[in-house]
Amino acid sequence: MRLGGRLSGAIDVLRDIEDRRRPVADALKDWGLAHRFAGSGDRAAIGNIVYDALRMRLSHAFLMDDDGPAALAYAVLIRQWGLTPEALSAEFADDRFAPPLLTEANLAALSSRNLDDAPLHVQGDIPDWTQPSFEAAFGGDWLAEARALAERPTLDLRANTLKASREKVGKALDRSGAIPAPIARNGIRIPAGEGASRLPNVTAELSFQKGWFEVQDEGSQIVSELVQPPEHAQVLDFCAGGGGKTLAMAAAMNNKGQVHAYDADRKRLAPIIERLRRAGTRNVQVHDDARQLDQFREKLDVVLVDAPCTGTGTWRRRPDTKWRLTPRNLEERVAQQQEALGEAAAFVKPGGSLVYVTCSVLPEENDVQIERFCETHPEFSPEPVLQNWNGLFGGDTRRPRSRDGKMLTLTPASTGTDGFFFCRMRRQPSTV
Numbered sequence: 244m245r246l247g248g249r250l251s252g253a254i255d256v257l258r259d260i261e262d263r264r265r266p267v268a269d270a271l272k273d274w275g276l277a278h279r280f281a282g283s284g285d286r287a288a289i290g291n292i293v294y295d296a297l298r299m300r301l302s303h304a305f306l307m308d309d310d311g312p313a314a315l316a317y318a319v320l321i322r323q324w325g326l327t328p329e330a331l332s333a334e335f336a337d338d339r340f341a342p343p344l345l346t347e348a349n350l351a352a353l354s355s356r357n358l359d360d361a362p363l364h365v366q367g368d369i370p371d372w373t374q375p376s377f378e379a380a381f382g383g384d385w386l387a388e389a390r391a392l393a394e395r396p397t398l399d400l401r402a403n404t405l406k407a408s409r410e411k412v413g414k415a416l417d418r419s420g421a422i423p424a425p426i427a428r429n430g431i432r433i434p435a436g437e438g439a440s441r442l443p444n445v446t447a448e449l450s451f452q453k454g455w456f457e458v459q460d461e462g463s464q465i466v467s468e469l470v471q472p473p474e475h476a477q478v479l480d481f482c483a484g485g486g487g488k489t490l491a492m493a494a495a496m497n498n499k500g501q502v503h504a505y506d507a508d509r510k511r512l513a514p515i516i517e518r519l520r521r522a523g524t525r526n527v528q529v530h531d532d533a534r535q536l537d538q539f540r541e542k543l544d545v546v547l548v549d550a551p552c553t554g555t556g557t558w559r560r561r562p563d564t565k566w567r568l569t570p571r572n573l574e575e576r577v578a579q580q581q582e583a584l585g586e587a588a589a590f591v592k593p594g595g596s597l598v599y600v601t602c603s604v605l606p607e608e609n610d611v612q613i614e615r616f617c618e619t620h621p622e623f624s625p626e627p628v629l630q631n632w633n634g635l636f637g638g639d640t641r642r643p644r645s646r647d648g649k650m651l652t653l654t655p656a657s658t659g660t661d662g663f664f665f666c667r668m669r670r671q672p673s674t675v
């Protein structure tokens with residue numbers, strides 16, 4: 244397919260997402276099934292246009308004075324892919340699959356409008372109601388932080404040290420452009436690429452089938468490393484989901500000690516069994532019934548709460564969720580986080596740690612939760628973590644944002660990762 248056909252395809256998918264409020268991945272998959280002649284390069288290019296359009300939806304719409312799918316898709320090619328309206332007109336002149344050319348009104352808006360005149364949330368491509376939260380989280384840097392959440396993400400992998408070193412995985416993937424990730428010690432990064440370029444399907448690699456690596460954002464790897472469970476510790480991953488952090492901690496513990504993986508939702512937990520097998524992990528016990536945890540009350544060294552959250556830190560990867568998020572969703576997540584923290588705290592032994600993580604950057608889900616929890620549970624208090632950063636990751640790495648060295652926020656702008664929040668609270672040792 245030529246660029247015109249790809250652009251038409253992207254416009255169809257964007258329209259489908261908007262009209263039927265569908266997740267991007269589903270809309271792209273259906274388009275592929277209905278257009279079987281399209282090759283993998285075409286599908287990747289269409290996917291890139293759609294995702295790029297959604298990441299910068301508000302600023303594109305402002306500059307085009309039009310929030311329709313065609314205007315958004317054209318804006319991607321002009322603002323993000325570096326093509327000019329003139330070059331596109333010339334390219335599409337003899338392409339019968341190309342969409343109608345940009346309207347006079349779109350062209351006039353594009354040449355006369357300046358993004359500096361747009362409301363700030365439009366400049367940052369975030370929902371208007373989230374702006375106060377961004378301001379509270381990042382002060383004067385909030386706009387730069389919001390904009391970084393609208394960039395394309397890298398593809399990050401974690402070498403599974405139970406089976407292979409980072410060097411070995413890097414060699415196995417060298418034709419994919421893999422390089423060591425800047426911060427995480429076992430991280431491998433495949434840069435985001437530009438325009439129509441597509442990321443490799445690393446899960447089709449033999450080295451993946453053999454369990455040499457996992458797909459895991461570098462931010463998720465970093466927070467897993469910050470947990471720092473001692474090798475022989477008894478750990479509970481209370482919101483284990485598909486097991487991304489369980490696997491990372493189990494490998495860091497060198498297959499020693501014990502990681503108990505639990506999730507209130509059995510369906511989310513299910514994939515963990517196959518992942519543990521592939522990774523060669525032998526120190527994980529999976530629990531799908533809360534009653535199985537009763538024996539661990541006040542007994543465990545470390546309890547991780549990787550809490551359900553709004554996922555604002557992953558907006559680069561799932562930009563459609565940015566526009567679907569509502570204040571009500573945020574309220575619901577905040578309530579679930581309080582519940583999960585309260586339940587999980589009961590398993591921490593005196594002197595043990597309770598670690599709270601989210602993949603959100605909103606203070607309501609992060610600092611505010613910690614403050615509220617510590618008020619109602621005075622036996623817990625946050626511990627300094629930033630002071631260990633250099634020791635863990637090296638002195639010349641980028642550092643997360645933190646006001647007090649205890650609560651850390653990783654972001655695309657600060658650490659070049661997805662957004663993550665991390666805080667470790669210590670439970671007072673027993674005095675008897």
Ligand SMILES: C[S@@+](CC[C@H](N)C(=O)[O-])C[C@H]1O[C@@H](n2cnc3c(N)ncnc32)[C@H](O)[C@@H]1O
Pocket residue numbers: 481482483484485486487488489505506507508511549550551552579582583586
């Ligand atoms: C952010 S996801 C976990 C991701 C996972 N840790 C990973 O690294 O792949 C949050 C999980 O918390 C679970 N959850 C929500 N409330 C819970 C509760 N009260 N107790 C246990 N799990 C809960 C959800 O089912 C969801 O799977």
